[in-house]
Amino acid sequence: MGLPLIMGVFFNEILFGFIYLSFVGFVLKGCDGSVLLNSTANNQAEKDGPPNISLHAFYVIDHAKKALEAVCPGTVSCADIVALAARDAVHLSGGPTWVVPKGRKDGRISRASETRQLAAPTSNISQLQQSFSQRGLSMEDLVALSGGHTLGFAHCSSFQNRIHNFATTQDVDPSMHKSFAASLRSVCPMHNKVRSAGANLDSTPTTFDNRYYKLLLDGKSIFTSDQALLTNPTTNTLVKKFADSREEFEKAFVESMIKMSSITGGQEVRLNCRFVN
Ligand code: HEM
Known part of the structure:
Protein backbone atom coordinates (compact mmCIF):
# COMPACT_ATOMS: atom_id res chain seq x y z
CA MET A 1 0.00 0.00 0.00
CA GLY A 2 1.42 3.40 -0.90
CA LEU A 3 0.39 6.99 -0.53
CA PRO A 4 -2.77 7.10 -2.68
CA LEU A 5 -4.83 4.82 -0.47
CA ILE A 6 -4.16 6.83 2.63
CA MET A 7 -3.97 10.32 1.14
CA GLY A 8 -7.60 10.52 0.19
CA VAL A 9 -8.82 9.97 3.69
CA PHE A 10 -6.77 11.79 6.30
CA PHE A 11 -5.17 15.13 6.97
CA ASN A 12 -3.52 17.26 9.64
CA GLU A 13 -4.43 16.32 13.18
CA ILE A 14 -5.70 12.96 12.03
CA LEU A 15 -2.36 12.41 10.38
CA PHE A 16 -0.31 12.89 13.54
CA GLY A 17 -2.57 10.54 15.45
CA PHE A 18 -1.15 7.65 13.41
CA ILE A 19 2.43 8.37 14.35
CA TYR A 20 1.39 8.46 18.00
CA LEU A 21 -0.74 5.37 17.43
CA SER A 22 2.28 3.49 16.14
CA PHE A 23 3.98 4.24 19.47
CA VAL A 24 1.13 3.68 21.92
CA GLY A 25 0.15 0.57 19.99
CA PHE A 26 3.47 -0.77 21.04
CA VAL A 27 2.70 -2.42 24.40
CA LEU A 28 4.91 -5.34 25.43
CA LYS A 29 3.22 -7.76 23.04
CA GLY A 30 4.65 -5.69 20.17
CA CYS A 31 3.03 -4.01 17.18
CA ASP A 32 0.08 -6.33 16.71
CA GLY A 33 -2.77 -3.87 16.12
CA SER A 34 -4.14 -4.59 19.61
CA VAL A 35 -4.73 -0.85 20.13
CA LEU A 36 -7.36 -0.95 17.36
CA LEU A 37 -9.59 -3.54 19.06
CA ASN A 38 -12.84 -2.38 20.63
CA SER A 39 -13.75 -3.01 24.25
CA THR A 40 -16.26 -5.80 24.82
CA ALA A 41 -18.75 -6.55 27.60
CA ASN A 42 -16.05 -8.50 29.46
CA ASN A 43 -12.93 -6.62 28.55
CA GLN A 44 -11.78 -3.00 28.54
CA ALA A 45 -9.46 -2.65 25.55
CA GLU A 46 -6.19 -0.68 25.27
CA LYS A 47 -7.83 2.11 23.31
CA ASP A 48 -10.00 2.85 26.37
CA GLY A 49 -7.03 2.82 28.77
CA PRO A 50 -6.14 6.10 30.54
CA PRO A 51 -3.16 7.17 28.35
CA ASN A 52 -5.07 6.50 25.14
CA ILE A 53 -8.17 8.57 25.67
CA SER A 54 -7.06 11.13 23.08
CA LEU A 55 -6.61 8.56 20.30
CA HIS A 56 -9.02 9.20 17.48
CA ALA A 57 -9.77 8.69 13.79
CA PHE A 58 -9.78 4.91 13.93
CA TYR A 59 -12.25 5.15 11.07
CA VAL A 60 -9.37 6.04 8.73
CA ILE A 61 -7.73 2.70 9.43
CA ASP A 62 -11.16 1.09 8.87
CA HIS A 63 -11.37 2.75 5.43
CA ALA A 64 -7.90 1.54 4.45
CA LYS A 65 -8.75 -1.97 5.66
CA LYS A 66 -12.01 -2.02 3.73
CA ALA A 67 -10.25 -0.94 0.54
CA LEU A 68 -7.60 -3.65 1.01
CA GLU A 69 -10.11 -6.38 1.84
CA ALA A 70 -11.94 -5.55 -1.40
CA VAL A 71 -8.86 -6.28 -3.50
CA CYS A 72 -6.78 -8.72 -1.40
CA PRO A 73 -9.02 -10.43 1.19
CA GLY A 74 -7.34 -11.57 4.41
CA THR A 75 -3.88 -10.48 3.29
CA VAL A 76 -2.79 -7.17 4.90
CA SER A 77 -2.92 -7.03 8.70
CA CYS A 78 -4.22 -4.07 10.69
CA ALA A 79 -0.78 -3.87 12.35
CA ASP A 80 0.81 -3.39 8.91
CA ILE A 81 -1.76 -0.69 8.08
CA VAL A 82 -0.81 1.27 11.24
CA ALA A 83 2.91 1.01 10.42
CA LEU A 84 2.26 2.19 6.85
CA ALA A 85 -0.05 5.01 7.98
CA ALA A 86 2.61 6.26 10.42
CA ARG A 87 5.22 6.21 7.66
CA ASP A 88 2.93 8.11 5.26
CA ALA A 89 1.94 10.64 7.95
CA VAL A 90 5.62 11.47 8.50
CA HIS A 91 6.26 11.82 4.78
CA LEU A 92 3.14 13.91 4.10
CA SER A 93 4.33 16.31 6.83
CA GLY A 94 7.60 16.92 5.02
CA GLY A 95 9.65 14.16 6.63
CA PRO A 96 11.50 11.17 5.20
CA THR A 97 9.95 8.03 3.78
CA TRP A 98 11.09 4.41 4.09
CA VAL A 99 10.24 0.87 3.15
CA VAL A 100 8.10 -0.66 5.92
CA PRO A 101 8.88 -4.34 6.47
CA LYS A 102 5.48 -6.03 6.20
CA GLY A 103 3.93 -9.33 7.25
CA ARG A 104 2.97 -8.44 10.85
CA LYS A 105 0.10 -10.45 12.28
CA ASP A 106 -2.72 -9.01 14.38
CA GLY A 107 -3.11 -9.95 18.03
CA ARG A 108 -6.25 -11.27 19.69
CA ILE A 109 -5.73 -9.68 23.11
CA SER A 110 -6.11 -6.04 24.09
CA ARG A 111 -6.18 -4.99 27.75
CA ALA A 112 -6.52 -1.46 29.07
CA SER A 113 -4.43 -2.49 32.08
CA GLU A 114 -1.43 -3.15 29.82
CA THR A 115 -1.26 0.52 28.84
CA ARG A 116 0.39 1.03 32.25
CA GLN A 117 3.52 -0.41 30.63
CA LEU A 118 3.79 2.62 28.37
CA ALA A 119 6.18 5.41 29.28
CA ALA A 120 4.30 8.34 30.84
CA PRO A 121 4.80 12.01 29.98
CA THR A 122 5.93 12.44 33.60
CA SER A 123 8.66 9.77 33.26
CA ASN A 124 12.26 10.53 34.19
C1 HEM B 1 9.23 8.60 24.90
C2 HEM B 1 8.05 8.32 25.39
C3 HEM B 1 6.81 9.05 24.98
C4 HEM B 1 5.92 9.63 25.81
C5 HEM B 1 5.98 9.64 27.32
C6 HEM B 1 4.90 10.25 24.99
C7 HEM B 1 3.81 10.93 25.47
C8 HEM B 1 2.89 11.60 24.69
C9 HEM B 1 1.72 12.28 25.18
C10 HEM B 1 1.31 12.34 26.65
C11 HEM B 1 1.10 12.87 24.14
C12 HEM B 1 -0.12 13.79 24.18
C13 HEM B 1 -1.41 13.08 24.47
C14 HEM B 1 -2.47 14.12 24.68
O1 HEM B 1 -2.36 14.91 25.62
O2 HEM B 1 -3.41 14.15 23.87
C15 HEM B 1 1.87 12.55 22.96
C16 HEM B 1 1.55 12.99 21.70
C17 HEM B 1 2.21 12.59 20.57
N1 HEM B 1 3.27 11.71 20.52
FE1 HEM B 1 4.29 10.95 22.10
N2 HEM B 1 5.20 10.05 23.68
C18 HEM B 1 6.35 9.32 23.62
C19 HEM B 1 6.95 8.84 22.48
C20 HEM B 1 6.48 9.06 21.21
C21 HEM B 1 6.99 8.40 20.04
C22 HEM B 1 8.03 7.31 20.05
C23 HEM B 1 6.31 8.91 18.98
C24 HEM B 1 6.43 8.57 17.52
C25 HEM B 1 7.52 8.16 16.96
C26 HEM B 1 5.40 9.90 19.49
C27 HEM B 1 4.59 10.70 18.72
C28 HEM B 1 3.61 11.53 19.20
C29 HEM B 1 2.76 12.38 18.36
C30 HEM B 1 2.84 12.52 16.83
C31 HEM B 1 1.86 13.03 19.22
C32 HEM B 1 0.75 14.00 18.82
C33 HEM B 1 -0.53 13.26 18.57
C34 HEM B 1 -1.66 14.15 18.07
O3 HEM B 1 -1.48 15.33 17.83
O4 HEM B 1 -2.78 13.61 17.94
N3 HEM B 1 5.51 9.95 20.85
N4 HEM B 1 2.95 11.77 23.32
Missing part, protein backbone atom coordinates in the same frame (compact mmCIF):
# COMPACT_ATOMS: atom_id res chain seq x y z
CA ILE A 125 15.22 9.30 32.18
CA SER A 126 15.65 6.00 34.02
CA GLN A 127 11.96 5.15 33.62
CA LEU A 128 12.18 5.99 29.91
CA GLN A 129 15.35 3.95 29.50
CA GLN A 130 13.76 0.98 31.26
CA SER A 131 10.58 1.19 29.22
CA PHE A 132 12.52 1.30 25.95
CA SER A 133 15.11 -1.33 26.85
CA GLN A 134 12.35 -3.79 27.86
CA ARG A 135 11.36 -3.60 24.21
CA GLY A 136 14.91 -3.93 22.91
CA LEU A 137 15.23 -0.23 22.15
CA SER A 138 18.36 1.80 22.95
CA MET A 139 18.97 5.29 24.28
CA GLU A 140 19.53 6.43 20.69
CA ASP A 141 16.12 4.99 19.74
CA LEU A 142 14.60 6.86 22.68
CA VAL A 143 16.02 10.21 21.59
CA ALA A 144 15.29 9.68 17.89
CA LEU A 145 11.71 8.49 18.44
CA SER A 146 10.96 11.28 20.91
CA GLY A 147 11.50 13.46 17.84
CA GLY A 148 7.99 12.29 16.86
CA HIS A 149 7.01 15.23 19.08
CA THR A 150 7.94 17.51 16.19
CA LEU A 151 4.29 16.99 15.19
CA GLY A 152 0.98 17.33 16.91
CA PHE A 153 -0.72 18.46 20.06
CA ALA A 154 -0.98 17.61 23.76
CA HIS A 155 -3.86 18.17 26.17
CA CYS A 156 -3.30 20.18 29.38
CA SER A 157 -3.51 17.09 31.58
CA SER A 158 -0.40 15.66 29.89
CA PHE A 159 1.85 18.49 31.09
CA GLN A 160 -0.09 19.84 34.08
CA ASN A 161 2.60 18.47 36.43
CA ARG A 162 5.17 20.96 35.04
CA ILE A 163 3.13 24.14 35.26
CA HIS A 164 1.14 23.87 38.51
CA ASN A 165 2.28 22.56 41.91
CA PHE A 166 5.51 21.26 40.40
CA ALA A 167 7.20 21.04 43.83
CA THR A 168 6.52 22.33 47.33
CA THR A 169 8.66 25.41 46.76
CA GLN A 170 8.19 25.86 43.01
CA ASP A 171 4.91 26.09 41.19
CA VAL A 172 6.56 25.70 37.78
CA ASP A 173 9.31 23.35 36.57
CA PRO A 174 12.44 25.57 36.77
CA SER A 175 13.92 23.88 33.70
CA MET A 176 11.20 25.50 31.57
CA HIS A 177 11.76 28.76 29.73
CA LYS A 178 9.89 31.37 31.82
CA SER A 179 7.73 32.98 29.16
CA PHE A 180 7.03 29.60 27.57
CA ALA A 181 5.78 28.29 30.94
CA ALA A 182 3.66 31.43 31.34
CA SER A 183 2.03 30.89 27.94
CA LEU A 184 1.21 27.26 28.81
CA ARG A 185 -0.27 28.39 32.14
CA SER A 186 -2.50 30.86 30.34
CA VAL A 187 -4.04 28.18 28.10
CA CYS A 188 -4.06 25.59 30.87
CA PRO A 189 -5.05 27.27 34.14
CA MET A 190 -4.89 25.26 37.36
CA HIS A 191 -8.56 24.25 37.27
CA ASN A 192 -8.88 23.94 33.52
CA LYS A 193 -12.43 23.19 32.42
CA VAL A 194 -11.86 23.16 28.66
CA ARG A 195 -11.30 19.52 27.77
CA SER A 196 -9.85 20.31 24.36
CA ALA A 197 -7.32 22.86 25.69
CA GLY A 198 -3.61 22.22 25.30
CA ALA A 199 -0.53 23.12 23.32
CA ASN A 200 1.29 22.13 20.16
CA LEU A 201 4.28 19.88 20.71
CA ASP A 202 6.56 22.25 18.82
CA SER A 203 6.31 25.63 17.11
CA THR A 204 6.00 24.01 13.64
CA PRO A 205 3.50 21.31 14.64
CA THR A 206 2.49 20.34 11.11
CA THR A 207 6.04 20.02 9.75
CA PHE A 208 8.29 17.06 10.39
CA ASP A 209 11.62 18.75 11.14
CA ASN A 210 14.27 18.91 13.90
CA ARG A 211 12.75 22.00 15.58
CA TYR A 212 11.66 19.85 18.55
CA TYR A 213 15.32 19.35 19.58
CA LYS A 214 16.18 23.05 19.22
CA LEU A 215 13.19 24.00 21.39
CA LEU A 216 14.10 21.30 23.90
CA LEU A 217 17.56 22.86 24.32
CA ASP A 218 15.80 26.21 24.85
CA GLY A 219 13.61 24.93 27.71
CA LYS A 220 10.57 24.86 25.45
CA SER A 221 9.58 21.21 25.45
CA ILE A 222 6.14 20.12 26.61
CA PHE A 223 6.59 16.95 28.68
CA THR A 224 8.79 16.01 31.61
CA SER A 225 9.79 13.01 29.45
CA ASP A 226 11.09 15.38 26.75
CA GLN A 227 13.04 17.51 29.21
CA ALA A 228 14.44 14.32 30.77
CA LEU A 229 16.46 13.69 27.60
CA LEU A 230 18.79 16.49 28.69
CA THR A 231 19.53 14.94 32.08
CA ASN A 232 21.75 12.09 30.90
CA PRO A 233 25.10 12.64 29.11
CA THR A 234 24.37 10.14 26.30
CA THR A 235 20.87 11.40 25.52
CA ASN A 236 21.96 15.02 25.97
CA THR A 237 24.68 14.60 23.33
CA LEU A 238 22.17 13.01 20.95
CA VAL A 239 19.68 15.86 21.44
CA LYS A 240 22.43 18.32 20.46
CA LYS A 241 23.39 16.19 17.45
CA PHE A 242 19.81 16.08 16.17
CA ALA A 243 19.28 19.80 16.88
CA ASP A 244 22.35 20.52 14.73
CA SER A 245 21.43 18.22 11.84
CA ARG A 246 18.01 17.48 10.43
CA GLU A 247 19.64 14.83 8.25
CA GLU A 248 21.10 12.96 11.21
CA PHE A 249 17.73 13.13 12.96
CA GLU A 250 15.82 11.80 9.97
CA LYS A 251 18.29 8.97 9.44
CA ALA A 252 18.10 7.90 13.09
CA PHE A 253 14.31 8.32 13.20
CA VAL A 254 13.79 6.03 10.21
CA GLU A 255 16.10 3.36 11.65
CA SER A 256 14.33 3.47 15.00
CA MET A 257 10.83 3.44 13.48
CA ILE A 258 11.74 0.31 11.50
CA LYS A 259 13.19 -1.25 14.64
CA MET A 260 10.17 -0.33 16.79
CA SER A 261 7.63 -1.53 14.25
CA SER A 262 9.48 -4.80 13.62
CA ILE A 263 8.76 -6.05 17.12
CA THR A 264 5.61 -8.03 16.52
CA GLY A 265 3.57 -10.79 18.07
CA GLY A 266 0.17 -11.40 16.51
CA GLN A 267 -1.59 -14.54 15.30
CA GLU A 268 -4.03 -13.63 12.53
CA VAL A 269 -4.90 -11.17 9.76
CA ARG A 270 -8.01 -9.55 11.17
CA LEU A 271 -10.87 -8.97 8.74
CA ASN A 272 -12.16 -5.97 10.69
CA CYS A 273 -9.54 -4.04 12.67
CA ARG A 274 -11.94 -3.47 15.59
CA PHE A 275 -12.75 -7.14 16.23
CA VAL A 276 -10.83 -10.42 16.43
CA ASN A 277 -11.76 -12.93 13.74
